[in-house]
Amino acid sequence: MTHSDVRGPAPRFSERSAPTRQAILDAARARFASDGYDKTTVRSIAADAGVAAAMVMRYYGSKADLFAATTRAGFTALDLTQVPRHEIGERFARASLEPWERGDSAAMAALHRSAVTHPDAAAAVQRLIDTQLLPALKDAFPDDPDIEVKAGLMHSQGLGVIVGRYLLRLEPLASLDFEDLVRSVGRTLQHHLDHPMR
Amino acid sequence: MTHSDVRGPAPRFSERSAPTRQAILDAARARFASDGYDKTTVRSIAADAGVAAAMVMRYYGSKADLFAATTRAGFTALDLTQVPRHEIGERFARASLEPWERGDSAAMAALHRSAVTHPDAAAAVQRLIDTQLLPALKDAFPDDPDIEVKAGLMHSQGLGVIVGRYLLRLEPLASLDFEDLVRSVGRTLQHHLDHPMR
DNA sequence: AAGTAAGGTCAACGATCGTTAGCAAACGCC
DNA sequence: GGCGTTTGCTAACGATCGTTGACCTTACTT
Numbered sequence: 001m002t003h004s005d006v007r008g009p010a011p012r013f014s015e016r017s018a019p020t021r022q023a024i025l026d027a028a029r030a031r032f033a034s035d036g037y038d039k040t041t042v043r044s045i046a047a048d049a050g051v052a053a054a055m056v057m058r059y060y061g062s063k064a065d066l067f068a069a070t071t072r073a074g075f076t077a078l079d080l081t082q083v084p085r086h087e088i089g090e091r092f093a094r095a096s097l098e099p100w101e102r103g104d105s106a107a108m109a110a111l112h113r114s115a116v117t118h119p120d121a122a123a124a125v126q127r128l129i130d131t132q133l134l135p136a137l138k139d140a141f142p143d144d145p146d147i148e149v150k151a152g153l154m155h156s157q158g159l160g161v162i163v164g165r166y167l168l169r170l171e172p173l174a175s176l177d178f179e180d181l182v183r184s185v186g187r188t189l190q191h192h193l194d195h196p197m198r
Numbered sequence: 199m200t201h202s203d204v205r206g207p208a209p210r211f212s213e214r215s216a217p218t219r220q221a222i223l224d225a226a227r228a229r230f231a232s233d234g235y236d237k238t239t240v241r242s243i244a245a246d247a248g249v250a251a252a253m254v255m256r257y258y259g260s261k262a263d264l265f266a267a268t269t270r271a272g273f274t275a276l277d278l279t280q281v282p283r284h285e286i287g288e289r290f291a292r293a294s295l296e297p298w299e300r301g302d303s304a305a306m307a308a309l310h311r312s313a314v315t316h317p318d319a320a321a322a323v324q325r326l327i328d329t330q331l332l333p334a335l336k337d338a339f340p341d342d343p344d345i346e347v348k349a350g351l352m353h354s355q356g357l358g359v360i361v362g363r364y365l366l367r368l369e370p371l372a373s374l375d376f377e378d379l380v381r382s383v384g385r386t387l388q389h390h391l392d393h394p395m396r
Numbered sequence: 397a398a399g400t401a402a403g404g405t406c407a408a409c410g411a412t413c414g415t416t417a418g419c420a421a422a423c424g425c426c
Numbered sequence: 427g428g429c430g431t432t433t434g435c436t437a438a439c440g441a442t443c444g445t446t447g448a449c450c451t452t453a454c455t456t
Contacts, residue, residue, distance in 0.1 A: 016423075054436085116310075156383075170323060173350040214403075
C-alpha cells in the first residue's frame with residue numbers, strides 16, 4: 001500500500017538517486033524489449049543496472065509498475081493531411097518502420113513481445129491503434145466510410161513486418177534491404193487505401 | 199536420462215494408458231495454444247486432463263518434450279500448380295487463414311504465441327516457412343527470380359493478420375467478416391505476386 | 397486365485413521468482 | 427561536528443515452478 005494508492009511516481013525521491021533510477025529504467029527497457037515481460041526478471045534488471053534487486057522495488061514499487069513506466073514513451077503523432085494522397089502509403093510505412101530499424105523502439109518492442117501472452121499489453125497495443133493510427137488516417141480521409149476497416153488491414157501488414165522482421169527475425173524478411181521493404185510495404189498500404197471494400 | 203537418449207516416444211507404453219496419454223496431449227495443446235509455452239504449467243495441463251502432474255512427466259519426459267509432441271501435427275502441403283495465376287492470392291489467403299478461423303490450429307497458435315520469447319519456437323516458424331510456404335510458391339512460379347522476397351512479404355501480410363486477429367484480437371481486425379478479410383488479404387498477396395521488385 | 401507389471405497418487409526436492417524487513421554507509425543541513 | 431534522512435545492501439519469506447521417488451492400486455497373465 002506504499003505505492004498503489006498514489007498517483008504520480010509515488011513518494012518523491014531526492015535528485016541524488018536520479019542516476020540510479022535512470023539506470024534501472026534503461027536496463028528495464030532493454031530487458032523488456034528483448035525478452036518480454038514474463039521472462040524478464042527483476043534480478044536481471046538490477047544486475048544490468050549495477051544495483052541490488054531491492055532497489056527496483058524501492059523506486060518503482062513493483063515489476064508491473066516498472067513495466068508501465070517503461071511504456072510511457074512519447075509516440076509522436078503523425079500528420080498525414082499535408083501528404084499527397086498517393087504517397088501516404090509509403091510515408092506511413094516509413095514512419096512506422098523507421099524506429100524499429102534504428103533499434104529505437106524498445107518500449108514498443110517490449111509491448112509487442114509481451115502482448116501475445118499478456119492481455120494488458122494487448123490492450124495497450126489496441127489503445128495505440130485507436131489513438132495514433134486511426135485518428136491520423138481519419139484526418140487524411142475524412143469522407144471514406146471504410147477507413148476503419150482499411151486501417152485494420154494496413155495495421156495487419158505493418159504488424160506482420162514488425163513481428164516477422166524485428167521480433168522473430170524470420171528470413172528472408174529480416175535480411176531485406178530497408179528501402180526495398182519500405183517501398184513494397186508502402187505500395188501494399190497504398191493498395192489497401194485506394195481499393196474500395198467489396 | 200530416462201528419456202532424452204531415446205529416439206521415439208521413449209519407453210513404449212501399454213495400450214491401456216492411451217486415453218490418459220491422449221487427454222494429456224489434448225489438454226497441453228489447448229493450454230499451449232491459449233497461454234503460450236512459458237505461462238503454461240505442467241500442473242494445469244494435468245488438472246485439465248484429470249490426472250496427477252507426475253503422469254505428464256511419466257508419459258512425455260519433460261515439459262519441453264511435451265511441447266514438441268504437441269507441435270507434431272500434419273500441415274497439409276498446398277498445391278498451387280493447378281490454380282490459375284490470378285487466383286493464387288486469394289486461394290493462398292483462404293488456405294492460410296481457414297484453420298485459424300475454425301479454431302483448428304492449436305499447435306500453430308501455441309507455436310506463434312511462444313515464438314516471440316522462445317527462440318526454439320521462432321526457429322520452428324522459420325522451418326515452416328522454408329518447408330511449406332516457399333516450396334509451394336516456387337513450384338507455382340519456377341521462373342520468378344524474386345519469388346523468395348515476395349514470399350517473405352506475403353508471409354508478413356499473413357503473419358500480421360494471424361497475430362492481430364487471432365492472437366491479440368485487435369479491432370477492427372478481429373471483427374471483420376471472414377470472407378471480406380480473405381478477399382482483401384488475397385488481393386494484397388496477389389498484388390505482391392504480380393508486381394516485380396524494384 | 398496368485399503374482400506381476402503397469403497405471404496412478406502423493407509428498408517432497410531444489411531452484412527461481414517477486415517482494416519485504418532490517419541494517420550499514422553516505423550525504424546534506426543546522 | 428553531530429544528526430537525521432536517504433541510499434544501498436544482505437538475507438530471508440512465501441509462492442510457484444519442473445521434476446523425482448516412494449508408495450498404493452488396478453488389471454492382465456497363467
